[in-house]
Amino acid sequence: LYSMLPAVLQPEIDTTVRWIGLHEPQDELQISLHNLIKDGGRHKVSALKSSLPQNYPLYKQIEIAEISGFIEVIRSYSSKIKPRTVNYIVPASEYSAAVELTVKQREVLDVIYQAEPPVPMAEIAGRVSYSLIKTLVKKGLIRIEPRQVNARALYFPHAIQSPKEITLSAEQMTAISNILGAGETSAHLLYGITGSGKTEVYIEVIRHYLKTGNSTILLIPEIALTPQMVERFFHAFGDILAIMHSQLTDRERYEQWQRIRNGQCRIVIGARSAVFAPVQNLGLIIVDEEHEATYKQDSTPRYHGRDTAIVRARLESARIILGSATPALESYNNALSGRFQLHKLLYRPLNSRPAQVRLVDLRDEPERDLLSTPLKDAITDRLSKGEQIILFQNRRGFASFVQCLKCGFLLQCPNCEISLYYHRDHDQLNCHYCDYKAQLPRKCPKCGSYSFAYGAPGTQKVEQLIQIFFPTAKVMRLDSDSSGKKDIYQIMYDRMKSREIDILLGTQMISKGLDFPNVTLVGVILADVSLNVPDFRASERTFQLLTQVVGRSGRGEKSGQAIIQAYNPQHYAIQYALRQDYESFADEELSYRRRLCYPPFYRLARILFQHKDEAALKRLITDNHGIFTRTPDLFQPGQLLLLGPIPSPLPRINNLFRYQVVIKAANVEIMSSAVQFLMRSLKLPTTVQTTVDIDPTMLM
Incomplete structure (x- = not known):
């Protein structure tokens, strides 16, 4: 339940216990608890902890004692953020000429009565001294009352210009009509396709629901999309909008939640957790860019925002729309099978044409430069015309590893079996898994050589090259290293919109949803990066990323161009992205998935085992080998496949060694039964951390 609430709204719980039993307990553990609280008074659980041995199971014993009727448990709840209050001045009673008052005091009372009490103290304090107000309080003539005020709407300073009138295309009107003509649930x-006007369809469907008194939740995958999405919807609907994302302050998050719960907001826009927003009269849920892996939470509870939205819509008899230029294969297959109704927008409105895409084979580049000659020429041309450019490299940092050229020593994380990334900003080595940091050594720790080789380039390396080749260009880099600053996305959006940025460089957070009419060139630095991952979704993710980022170009009246650079340009994911042909890609990828028993034809579960001692973990896995091999035999042949247990592709993270089992099941019932059987049957000590992930987005 806590996952449904923003952290700031999760209550602080203060628990006290009181002994009410008529008899003393006989159990040794219960006697220890009884000795501390037998006086019958209230005792804080937090204080009891310090009086008992560290290994004493306090909470379990409290539960047993409460069930047995020995103790009374009192829990009090308090909010981390208090409601916003304003002090008001309220007259305590009528005053007459008989009351001894100075001229100034009488003037203050006159002001209060003339202002029609109660009066906000801020109004009066600006006109009279605070000491006079205190004196009148002491005389009992007025009192100061704090009163709760309504939560404030967020201010959207960027959304002040009127939008252009939008004329819906025939495709858009057909989609809207068919969606509204279907059943309410x-x-x-x-x-x-990118730029086809899905947002306009959302807006028109939402208008329908507002007229019928219903509310809408709109999920978006990346915080980077929020400023632009908010602007579009603020123009359309005004301040009935609520925003939910991690960049809000605790106070802002609290007040947004309160405005939603109080019915002040009829439209909620937010990232994954906004699916739990307490909207009144929910009629519609929209999941934009529904294919995005960021909808899956990677910590407990591991829910998927899209799938949770589908369930909530069904429970509340609401309609749901999943939107994407590159739908997840699970969603597309649901549409092909009739579970979802499919609507297509295959053309850009206003005669805008998709970007022309050129593929560059980096193996043919004479110097193997990261910026190929065609890309540099295109950048030069666009800069000379005053047009803007987006460059995409799906790897942050400067280099993916640092290696000694003399002895081959690879600088690795001491906590994880993985190389350290080099970040040039702070001349620092970083582990992208456990956040270990170290300064780049001047010489090799093993042989003392001063010569290092740097691995696959990241955004910082690309930024360095841009500064070398285009020194006068105004460049902004946006990745997870640079995005920690509050409002950085708003800053990027405003600067791109006002054309203060010539080149926007970033990772996948800039690959989707952004709509800047003056962007006429997109460059993909290394299209192969996401293919070189041991995961069955690598091809799908590559196709989605390339298609989405190419779609950022030429979204206005000017024609657009995209240049994709790759070392493996013949890969089918890259070839289909080159042609912007989603349906052909989906057909080929689905055929592979069917043959290999992967989603959407089979359901997946991943069970991860972690232990600080590698030898002990191997021994425990071996001891339970029979249980693993017996599990598929509980079901009909072919209904359950079990891969493993084997070392994880990332065998050690943060000093924990990792083994995993991947379960492929013909349906969710079989998968659930298999997982439950394994969790009941495996004989593992509590020192082994076991994590179950249903429908994992990655198998790393």
Whole structure:
């Protein structure tokens, strides 16, 4: 339940216990608890902890004692953020000429009565001294009352200009009509190429629901999309909007939640957790860019925002729309099988044409430069015309590893079996898994050589090259290293919109949703990066990323161009992205998935085992080998496949060694039964950390 609440709204719980039993307990553990609280008074659980041995199971014993009727448990709850209050001045009683008052005091009372009490203290304090107010309080003539005020709407200073009038295309009107004409609890997949106007469809469907008194939740995958999405919806609907994302302050998050719960907001826009927003009269849920892996939470509880939205819509008899230019294969297959209604937007409105895409084979570049000659020429041309450019490299940092050229020593994380990334900003080595940091050594720790080789380039390396080749260009880099600053996305959006940025460089957070009419060139630095991952979704993710980032170009009246650089340009994911052909890619990828028993034809579960002692973990896995091999035999042949246990592709993270089992099941019931059987049957000590992930987005 806590996952449904923003952290700031999760209550602080203060627990006290009181002994009420008529008899003394006989159990040794219960006697220890009784000796501390037998006086019958209230005792804080937090204080009892310090009086008992560290290994004493206090909470379990409290539960047993409460069930047995020995103790009374009193829990009090308090909010981390208090409601916003304003002090008001309220007259305590009528005053007459008989009351001894100075001229000034009488003037203050006159002001209060003339202002029609109660009066906000801020109004009066600006006109009279605070000491006079205190004196009147002491005389009992007025009192100061704090009163709760309504939560404030967020201010959107960027959303002040009126939007252009939008004329809907025939495709858009057909999609809107078909969506609204379906059942109230229907599920829809809106597949539209980049720039085809899916947002306009959302807005028109929401208008319908507002007229019928219903509310809407709109999920978006990346915080980077929030400023632009908010602007579009603020123009359309005004301040009935609520925003939910991690960049809000605790106070802002609290007040947004309160405005939603109080019914002040009819539209909620937010990232994954906004699916739990307490909207009144929910009629519609929209999941934009529904294919995005960021909808899956990677910590407990491991829910998927899209799938949770589908369930919530069904429970509340609401309609749901999943939108994407590159739908997840699970969603597309649901549409093909009739579970979802499919709507297509295959053309850009206003005669805008998709970007022309050129593929550059980096193996043919004479110097193997990261910026190929065609890309540099295109950048030069666009800069000379005053047009803007987006460059995409899906790897942050400067280099993926640092290696000694003399002895081959690889600088690795001491906590993880993985190389350290080099970050040039702070001349620092970083582990992207446990956050270990170290300064780059001047010489090799093993042989003392001063010569190092740097691995696959990241955004910082690309930024360095841009500064060398285009020294006068105004460049902004946006990745997880640079995005910690509050409002950085708003700053980027405003600067791109006002054309203060010539080149926007970043990782996948800039690959989707952004709509800047003056961007006429997109460059993909290394299209192969996401293919070189041992995961069955690598091809799908590569196709999605390339298609989405190419779609950022030429979204206005000017024609757009995209240049994709790759070392393996013949890969089918890159070839289909080159042609912007989603349906052909989906057909080929689905055929592979069917043959190999992967989603959407089989359900997946991953069980991860972690232990600080590698030898002990291996021994425990071996001891339970029979249980693993017996599990598939509990079901009909072919209904359950069990891969492993084997070392994880990332065998050690943060000093924990990792083994995993991957379960492929013909349906969710079989998968659930298999997981439950394993969790009941495996004989593992508590020192082994076991994590179950249903429908994992990655198998790393």
